[in-house]
Amino acid sequence: MLTRKQKEEVVKKLTEEIKAAKAVVFSDFKGLKVKEMTEIKKELKKEGADFKIAKKNLINIALKKAGTDLDAKKMEGQIAVSISSEDEIAAAKIIHKFSKKNENLKILGGLLGIKSLSAKEIKALAKLPSKEELLAKLVGSLNSPLSGFMNVLQGNQRSLVQVLRSIGENKN
Numbered sequence: 001m002l003t004r005k006q007k008e009e010v011v012k013k014l015t016e017e018i019k020a021a022k023a024v025v026f027s028d029f030k031g032l033k034v035k036e037m038t039e040i041k042k043e044l045k046k047e048g049a050d051f052k053i054a055k056k057n058l059i060n061i062a063l064k065k066a067g068t069d070l071d072a073k074k075m076e077g078q079i080a081v082s083i084s085s086e087d088e089i090a091a092a093k094i095i096h097k098f099s100k101k102n103e104n105l106k107i108l109g110g111l112l113g114i115k116s117l118s119a120k121e122i123k124a125l126a127k128l129p130s131k132e133e134l135l136a137k138l139v140g141s142l143n144s145p146l147s148g149f150m151n152v153l154q155g156n157q158r159s160l161v162q163v164l165r166s167i168g169e170n171k172n
Contacts, residue, residue, distance in 0.1 A: 010054055014062035014081070017050070023084045024111040025091045025122055026070075028077030029053070031104030040105075043094045048086035053078070070116040075108045088112060089125050096126035 018024055041051045056079055060072040072079060084091035099105045110122045
């Protein structure tokens with residue numbers, strides 16, 4: 001059992017992390033085994049996200065102090081908080097992937113900045129391409145017209161060489 005001072009410290013730390021987070025995902029972890037939770041934590045850590053477990057009341061106080069309108073008490077089950085401070089969709093992707101493999105893990109909702117999102121919106125967010133994929137698509141899109149232009153220019157040079165070669169052959 002946590003003392004009042006420890007609870008205040010948990011709330012203070014959660015509040016700071018929620019304020020600094022780009023995205024937060026709330027999930028019900030009831031029924032997950034320790035091995036599975038450890039696996040989720042490792043995956044989230046790789047992406048710069050945390051997986052924290054706290055009482056609903058403490059999470060609710062932290063949410064209020066962070067300036068959000070989300071109410072943790074209305075969420076069902078035991079709540080885990082996945083906080084992503086680097087990538088907006090990393091935590092949502094990882095939690096969604098694990099929830100597909102394990103029916104005990106359920107997405108309850110989340111935050112994008114301080115805007116609250118439903119479980120359905122978090123799942124939609126998880127289906128978006130990653131930042132790297134989007135950047136690769138952008139580079140490909142930017143590169144495509146240049147490649148086409150270069151092919152056109154090279155085509156003209158090839159045609160000119162062929163014309164000059166046939167003129168040279170005709171004169172001989």
